Amino acid sequence: MQEEKKRMDKRLSRREFVKAAAATSLVGAGPALTSRLHAAGSGAVKVGLIGCGGRGTGAATQALMGVDKSVKLWAMADLFRDKLDVSYDMLSKGAKGRYDRVDFDGLADQMDVPEERKFVGFDAFHKLLGSGVDMVILTTPPHFRAEHFEAAVKAGKHVFMEKPVAVDPVGIRKVIAAAKLAKQKGLSVVAGTQRRHQQHYLEIIKRIHDGAIGEIVAAQCYWNGGGGSLRGEKPEGMSDMEWQVRRWYYFCWICGDHIVEQHVHNIDIMNWALQAHPVQCMGMGGREVRRGGNIWDHFAIEFEYPEGVRVLSMCRQIPGCSDRVSERIVGTKGFAYIDSATGYIKGENPYEPPGSPNPYVQEHVDLIKSIREGAALNEGVQVAESTMNAIMGRMSAYTGRALKWDWAMNASKLDLTPPKYEFGDLPVAPVPMPGKSPLV
Amino acid sequence: MKNKAMQTTPDLSRRDFMKASATLGAATLASGTSRMFAAGSDKVRIGLIGCGGRGTHDATKCLNSSENVELVAMGDTFRDRLESCRRRLKEELGEKVKVTDDACFSGFDAYKNVLACDVDMVILTTTPHWRPMQLKAAIEAGKHVFMEKPVAVDPIGVRSVIESSELADKKGLTIVAGTQMRRISHLVEGIKSIHDGAIGELVGGQCVRLGGGMLDWGPKERQPDWSDMEWQIRRWLFITWLSGDFIVEMHVHNLDVMNWAFNAHPVQCVAMGGRQVRTAPEYGNCYDHFAVEYEYPNGVRVEYMGSQIDGVTNRNDQRFVGTKGRAYTDFGRVVIEGPNKAEYAWDSIDPCITQHADQIAAIREGKRLNEGKRIAESSLTAIMGRMSAYTGRALKWDWAMNASKLDLSPPKYEFGDLETRPVAIPGQTKLI
Numbered sequence: 001m002q003e004e005k006k007r008m009d010k011r012l013s014r015r016e017f018v019k020a021a022a023a024t025s026l027v028g029a030g031p032a033l034t035s036r037l038h039a040a041g042s043g044a045v046k047v048g049l050i051g052c053g054g055r056g057t058g059a060a061t062q063a064l065m066g067v068d069k070s071v072k073l074w075a076m077a078d079l080f081r082d083k084l085d086v087s088y089d090m091l092s093k094g095a096k097g098r099y100d101r102v103d104f105d106g107l108a109d110q111m112d113v114p115e116e117r118k119f120v121g122f123d124a125f126h127k128l129l130g131s132g133v134d135m136v137i138l139t140t141p142p143h144f145r146a147e148h149f150e151a152a153v154k155a156g157k158h159v160f161m162e163k164p165v166a167v168d169p170v171g172i173r174k175v176i177a178a179a180k181l182a183k184q185k186g187l188s189v190v191a192g193t194q195r196r197h198q199q200h201y202l203e204i205i206k207r208i209h210d211g212a213i214g215e216i217v218a219a220q221c222y223w224n225g226g227g228g229s230l231r232g233e234k235p236e237g238m239s240d241m242e243w244q245v246r247r248w249y250y251f252c253w254i255c256g257d258h259i260v261e262q263h264v265h266n267i268d269i270m271n272w273a274l275q276a277h278p279v280q281c282m283g284m285g286g287r288e289v290r291r292g293g294n295i296w297d298h299f300a301i302e303f304e305y306p307e308g309v310r311v312l313s314m315c316r317q318i319p320g321c322s323d324r325v326s327e328r329i330v331g332t333k334g335f336a337y338i339d340s341a342t343g344y345i346k347g348e349n350p351y352e353p354p355g356s357p358n359p360y361v362q363e364h365v366d367l368i369k370s371i372r373e374g375a376a377l378n379e380g381v382q383v384a385e386s387t388m389n390a391i392m393g394r395m396s397a398y399t400g401r402a403l404k405w406d407w408a409m410n411a412s413k414l415d416l417t418p419p420k421y422e423f424g425d426l427p428v429a430p431v432p433m434p435g436k437s438p439l440v
Numbered sequence: 441m442k443n444k445a446m447q448t449t450p451d452l453s454r455r456d457f458m459k460a461s462a463t464l465g466a467a468t469l470a471s472g473t474s475r476m477f478a479a480g481s482d483k484v485r486i487g488l489i490g491c492g493g494r495g496t497h498d499a500t501k502c503l504n505s506s507e508n509v510e511l512v513a514m515g516d517t518f519r520d521r522l523e524s525c526r527r528r529l530k531e532e533l534g535e536k537v538k539v540t541d542d543a544c545f546s547g548f549d550a551y552k553n554v555l556a557c558d559v560d561m562v563i564l565t566t567t568p569h570w571r572p573m574q575l576k577a578a579i580e581a582g583k584h585v586f587m588e589k590p591v592a593v594d595p596i597g598v599r600s601v602i603e604s605s606e607l608a609d610k611k612g613l614t615i616v617a618g619t620q621m622r623r624i625s626h627l628v629e630g631i632k633s634i635h636d637g638a639i640g641e642l643v644g645g646q647c648v649r650l651g652g653g654m655l656d657w658g659p660k661e662r663q664p665d666w667s668d669m670e671w672q673i674r675r676w677l678f679i680t681w682l683s684g685d686f687i688v689e690m691h692v693h694n695l696d697v698m699n700w701a702f703n704a705h706p707v708q709c710v711a712m713g714g715r716q717v718r719t720a721p722e723y724g725n726c727y728d729h730f731a732v733e734y735e736y737p738n739g740v741r742v743e744y745m746g747s748q749i750d751g752v753t754n755r756n757d758q759r760f761v762g763t764k765g766r767a768y769t770d771f772g773r774v775v776i777e778g779p780n781k782a783e784y785a786w787d788s789i790d791p792c793i794t795q796h797a798d799q800i801a802a803i804r805e806g807k808r809l810n811e812g813k814r815i816a817e818s819s820l821t822a823i824m825g826r827m828s829a830y831t832g833r834a835l836k837w838d839w840a841m842n843a844s845k846l847d848l849s850p851p852k853y854e855f856g857d858l859e860t861r862p863v864a865i866p867g868q869t870k871l872i
Binding site: 324399 | 640643644646648650653710712713714715716717729731733739741743745747749750751752753755759761762763764766777831832833834865866867868
């Protein structure tokens with residue numbers, strides 16, 4: 001407990017910690033608001049998995065493995081039965097060499113998901129929320145997150161949700177409203193921006209906030225890596241909607257494009273380090289190699305933060321190019337470099353952190369502890385803002401227009417939602433053309 | 441870092457020039473020049489090689505910059521371009537244009553014929569591809585050279601320009617490059633204050649030039665008798681082997697200002713870009729957007745973003761971030777923010793006149809004025825950004841400068857078949 005407290009102190013920046021402490025005392029004053037009481041450090045947590053793809057399966061294993069065996073998988077939901085079955089099977093039997101960073105043995109002894117708690121279809125999430133779960137894992141493709149998060153909070157559930165949390169400003173507003181409601185209800189919300197739970201990030205960012213590199217005057221963040229194209233034809237008889245949702249990565253309305261879906265990780269570090277979101281941005285990009293669907297394969301954005309601090313973001317999903325996934329923060333007295341494996345500070349106050357435990361597990365450990373201790377963690381607004389950064393960068397690049405945060409956050413009417421959620425016709429929006437695509 | 445560049449890439453603004461003349465005194469370096477000039481009097485005879493829009497512009501500025509400067513020979517690949525330029529110059533400049541019919545040359549060898557005329561200096565304003573070979577021939581022929589930016593489209597060309605510049609020094613010939621931003625007064629003052637420490641040590645920077653699709657540039661209709669080669673040369677702006685792509689052809693200006701402020705060239709870069717909007721076949725094989733991160737010495741990372749796309753937010757500015765403030769520059773001013781707050785405004789002296797006046801004076805006074813290596817380095821800065829974007833590969837300066845074998849020259853210079861090379865594809869286009 002004491003050790004945990006110490007770790008929490010490290011994890012939270014000074015300012016966030018003050019906020020968190022305030023939230024904690026609020027919870028202490030009104031525990032009846034939470035969905036359920038947990039005796040500190042113990043108690044069964046019934047988990048519902050909404051979105052049973054690769055990431056959902058991975059997140060579920062990490063939630064189940066992270067703390068103890070009283071964390072149970074209680075219900076599962078997906079748009080497609082075959083996805084749910086594959087996930088159920090893998091969770092029961094275990095898997096080797098998963099892309100989700102850990103091998104795991106079968107978790108059947110932590111699973112209690114009978115047929116009646118397996119839900120399929122566009123409204124599966126609603127049914128799951130009514131099945132008696134304490135916490136949900138939201139890992140559908142990004143488009144659906146805002147609606148699922150809102151429903152989960154209204155239903156009084158604690159939430160782990162993958163990044164990004166929306167694909168357009170309308171969705172962001174919904175997430176922020178729900179995150180505020182979660183705060184009132186004392187619900188925990190942790191986002192899959194796992195760098196925030198990774199020890200060497202925590203150590204370096206804490207030192208940056210404590211002035212180790214002086215005043216921040218510039219920064220860079222990158223996710224330049226590989227990526228594919230939408231191959232193959234839509235199978236005979238399959239609806240446009242099903243085809244697009246099954247191949248969701250390649251369609252902007254579901255994925256948000258890779259700057260939002262993937263690069264949000266690095267952009268989130270910029271916001272964390274600078275303790276702010278940008279005030280404006282100017283972006284460019286395009287689609288040189290990728291085929292099928294309508295997302296791009298490269299973006300470069302200049303974000304301007306308060307006090308005129310400009311930050312360069314670059315992301316690329318093209319195979320065969322030089323890869324770089326990292327962040328760099330430049331101050332008047334030195335600079336910091338960080339990536340998923342390592343990091344350092346150079347300059348007047350050099351520093352090299354120790355290695356980190358697996359952050360994909362750690363984020364669930366932090367979440368479940370916070371639920372049990374009634375000390376609600378709430379990363380909802382923070383991840384909504386980082387997602388908004390990425391969305392704003394994409395909107396600027398797609399249209400070729402410089403954008404202000406306040407406009408994008410408050411005035412933009414961009415809503416990528418299709419006319420209706422049903423397995424029918426759904427034309428693919430054209431690939432955006434800067435200077436021609438309208439700013440909405 | 442500061443001093444090194446002053447030694448290797450002299451920046452001869454008017455003010456620096458006054459300083460330089462004070463230190464050099466009456467000493468001259470004229471031995472080996474094509475001709476001796478009695479101070480301030482003798483006629484300077486000019487040959488114009490490349491009679492397009494920029495050639496016409498530069499010849500006009502040059503002849504107007506100083507007394508007793510005459511245009512006596514002209515060359516261009518195309519006779520029609522030469523004649524229209526000659527007509528315009530004659531109208532504009534009257535007696536200063538003394539170009540007889542037998543001093544007009546067309547075809548791929550036109551430059552050799554101009555160099556064989558009795559000229560003291562040539563203005564090289566053909567498309568960028570030809571600059572290295574024409575500079576080499578001009579310096580070997582003992583001519584002073586004014587040459588437009590960029591000065592090459594590939595590393596092979598850059599190396600040639602550096603060699604020719606070294607030879608020019610040995611021969612006491614002057615070389616001025618058409619990077620007129622180096623002579624805009626507010627930039628000269630502002631960048632000097634950066635060099636003097638007004639914003640502390642440089643730790644970051646941005647160089648942004650966005651907008652302007654150039655869609656209406658050049659002849660759009662291919663004439664039936666135009667070979668592939670002729671069509672490409674007439675549409676040269678959009679053909680990489682001729683122009684170097686717009687990051688090289690146009691934005692070398694802005695990148696040159698970055699190198700100037702940093703007193704250095706980048707050590708490495710990583711870039712992306714593409715051809716998203718300007719995709720019609722008449723736009724050849726160039727891109728319409730580039731984003732490059734240049735890393736200067738001491739790990740200082742600088743962002744460049746450039747596009748030629750209509751309908752986007754237009755920008756054209758540079759910004760330098762220091763440990764003690766920031767400097768913002770555009771065509772109109774330099775603003776220093778921080779404890780040493782200052783603003784430098786344009787004095788409206790035309791830098792395109794100044795650059796020629798400086799050169800004519802240096803020729804007459806036998807002073808060293810050689811911007812060849814500096815503009816070669818700025819050209820390579822842009823070329824390296826393009827190479828990185830085209831291939832998707834991070835690049836080091838030393839490799840690009842010394843090891844790259846990239847040579848965009850066509851198999852032969854003749855009006856015949858010449859396939860337009862495919863648009864570069866990152867991850868697939870080879871790094872050469």
